[in-house]
Amino acid sequence: MKKALTLIVMLAATAAMFAQVYAVDLFFSEYVEGTSNNKALEIFNGTGEPVDLSNYTVKLASNGGTWSSTNILNMSGVLDDGDVYVIANSQAEASILAIANVTSTVTYYNGNDVVGLFNGNTLIDIIGVYQQDPGTANWPVAGTPSATAEHTLIRKPTVIQGNTNFLAGAGTNADDSEWIVYPQNYFADLGQHTFNPGAPEQAATPTFNPPAGVYANPISVTISSTTPGAIIRYTTDGTEPNETSTLYSAPIAMATTTTLKAKAYATGFSPSYTATANYIFPVQVSNIAALRASAADGTTIYQLANEVILTMQQNWRHQKFIQDATAAILIDDYNNIMNTPYNIGDGITGITGTLNRYTTGMLQFWPVINPGPATSTGNVIIPQLVTIAEITNNAELYQSRLMRLDNVHYASPSGNYAAQTSYDLLDATGTIVMRTQFSDADYIGTPMHQGNFNVYVIVTQYNATTQVTPRMLSDFNPVANDDNVLTPMQIELIGNYPNPFNPETTIRFKMEKSAPAEVIIYNEKGQIVKTFSTIATQGINSVVWDGKDNNGHPVASGVYLFRLKSGSYSSTKKMVLMK
Numbered sequence: 125m126k127k128a129l130t131l132i133v134m135l136a137a138t139a140a141m142f143a144q145v146y147a148v149d150l151f152f153s154e155y156v157e158g159t160s161n162n163k164a165l166e167i168f169n170g171t172g173e174p175v176d177l178s179n180y181t182v183k184l185a186s187n188g189g190t191w192s193s194t195n196i197l198n199m200s201g202v203l204d205d206g207d208v209y210v211i212a213n214s215q216a217e218a219s220i221l222a223i224a225n226v227t228s229t230v231t232y233y234n235g236n237d238v239v240g241l242f243n244g245n246t247l248i249d250i251i252g253v254y255q256q257d258p259g260t261a262n263w264p265v266a267g268t269p270s271a272t273a274e275h276t277l278i279r280k281p282t283v284i285q286g287n288t289n290f291l292a293g294a295g296t297n298a299d300d301s302e303w304i305v306y307p308q309n310y311f312a313d314l315g316q317h318t319f320n321p322g323a324p325e326q327a328a329t330p331t332f333n334p335p336a337g338v339y340a341n342p343i344s345v346t347i348s349s350t351t352p353g354a355i356i357r358y359t360t361d362g363t364e365p366n367e368t369s370t371l372y373s374a375p376i377a378m379a380t381t382t383t384l385k386a387k388a389y390a391t392g393f394s395p396s397y398t399a400t401a402n403y404i405f406p407v408q409v410s411n412i413a414a415l416r417a418s419a420a421d422g423t424t425i426y427q428l429a430n431e432v433i434l435t436m437q438q439n440w441r442h443q444k445f446i447q448d449a450t451a452a453i454l455i456d457d458y459n460n461i462m463n464t465p466y467n468i469g470d471g472i473t474g475i476t477g478t479l480n481r482y483t484t485g486m487l488q489f490w491p492v493i494n495p496g497p498a499t500s501t502g503n504v505i506i507p508q509l510v511t512i513a514e515i516t517n518n519a520e521l522y523q524s525r526l527m528r529l530d531n532v533h534y535a536s537p538s539g540n541y542a543a544q545t546s547y548d549l550l551d552a553t554g555t556i557v558m559r560t561q562f563s564d565a566d567y568i569g570t571p572m573h574q575g576n577f578n579v580y581v582i583v584t585q586y587n588a589t590t591q592v593t594p595r596m597l598s599d600f601n602p603v604a605n606d607d608n609v610l611t612p613m614q615i616e617l618i619g620n621y622p623n624p625f626n627p628e629t630t631i632r633f634k635m636e637k638s639a640p641a642e643v644i645i646y647n648e649k650g651q652i653v654k655t656f657s658t659i660a661t662q663g664i665n666s667v668v669w670d671g672k673d674n675n676g677h678p679v680a681s682g683v684y685l686f687r688l689k690s691g692s693y694s695s696t697k698k699m700v701l702m703k
């Protein structure tokens with residue numbers, strides 16, 4: 125017995141001395157989610173034996189859904205030991221396709237989708253969390269936010285098997301993650317995998333204090349590694365640090381935008397992963413006009429020094445329109461960096477981002493930090509009154525601004541407003557495209573305005589076309605006639621029609637401006653039967669009473685009173701329900 129045990133120990137020691145650690149099974153060695161269709165998956169065989177791929181399947185689960193039955197790849201062929209199998213999107217760029225073993229729709233992911241590797245029916249590796257949709261936040265990997273979109277992920281050389289708990293494998297920093305996160309469109313390692321399960325432990329990746337971020341004043345950065353006795357070498361020019369880079373000895377003074385990279389070295393350890401931090405010292409601009417006049421280079425980071433007012437926001441791309449006394453600009457916040465909830469009319473101070481000229485001609489501000497809570501609320505922008513010709517002739521000046529147009533009408537109003545549709549809008553000076561580009565707007569699906577009206581619009585541009593878009597139904601204000609004189613409008617309870625009625629009647633009233641209003645119906649004893657509460661709009665409003673009380677029960681024949689209340693106004697009329 126004792127002998128047998130000794131033999132086993134000896135055999136184990138021999139194995140450890142000479143040989144190899146093999147992978148348990150196939151696993152994803154690389155995940156590419158780049159620009160447009162530059163998407164690829166790499167599967168590595170480190171098992172020590174050729175593997176018959178016909179037992180393996182890669183599946184896609186989109187947007188929190190279950191495994192797709194169509195976006196699936198049943199693999200085939202034999203994958204040699206030490207070799208990789210590359211699956212690419214058929215529309216990926218040529219350098220990816222040149223390496224790919226196969227193209228497949230299983231690569232139809234964009235950061236919030238899940239891909240799984242199956243051996244038979246058993247899931248053996250996964251990227252993303254099954255049946256979870258993180259939205260535009262995607263998933264973090266190795267402490268990098270949103271790493272499953274616009275990044276390349278490569279398995280560390282020491283990993284010997286897949287992990288069906290994605291978040292556990294993703295870890296929280298470079299040291300505890302199974303993955304190394306590379307920037308967008310990094311394809312240099314596609315088609316090969318470095319597998320070195322016996323590698324010595326790495327020194328702990330350095331950390332920086334204060335961390336990466338946006339700073340208004342000069343700072344001094346300390347670097348440390350938790351590995352005892354480690355020395356740290358760093359660069360400030362964006363290059364990869366190595367054994368000959370500057371040795372860290374004292375805090376680093378910093379006053380301009382800098383990319384700091386550092387690596388730790390310690391005896392008995394292999395070098396750490398590179399730690400990277402971007403310190404941003406934005407260029408201060410005094411207002412939106414100054415921002416619009418700055419270079420739209422997509423890289424310089426600008427900070428608006430003044431408070432600006434939010435005039436419009438939509439869920440799509442988390443877009444916001446901001447305006448001050450000088451100009452306006454569109455904030456395109458695809459990654460929802462400014463995720464503080466704001467309301468129209470909020471003042472926001474210190475918005476920081478890069479300036480980009482979109483292909484359609486729109487100047488866009490892309491935020492890089494969240495400026496935090498509103499610095500004021502309830503601000504009112506009184507839009508400048510302009511003509512259609514003035515907008516057309518000053519498209520750049522007025523771009524993204526909330527403007528007022530009076531006495532306009534549609535060339536051919538019919539039916540309801542449809543989203544993402546262009547309508548010709550006219551006044552005495554010309555024609556402009558009214559584009560329903562705010563798909564969430566409350567007027568989509570409501571009848572198009574007939575005749576002349578006044579309207580508040582946001583000015584945008586689509587290539588050579590200047591467009592205007594009302595933000596909401598209350599941006600439309602009817603006008604009574606064509607001669608630019610607003611008929612004085614008071615509150616008035618007009619009456620009901622038909623009367624007598626059975627069981628339905630329409631109560632109409634007139635408002636001089638948009639305001640909360642209540643129509644209350646009483647029985648002859650003065651008891652409330654039915655209440656309608658609404659935010660009435662300027663002009664004629666109506667409510668339809670179906671002859672039922674607040675509990676939905678039909679009321680009896682008889683005389684009823686109906687009262688309009690709005691502010692200090694109150695008026696009551698009689699009507700008769702005759703069954």
Ligand SMILES: [Ca+2]
Pocket residue numbers: 157158159160234273274
């Ligand atoms: Ca992408």
Ligand SMILES: [Ca+2]
Pocket residue numbers: 186187233234235236237
């Ligand atoms: Ca998706």
Ligand SMILES: [Ca+2]
Pocket residue numbers: 153154166278313314315316317318
């Ligand atoms: Ca690779």
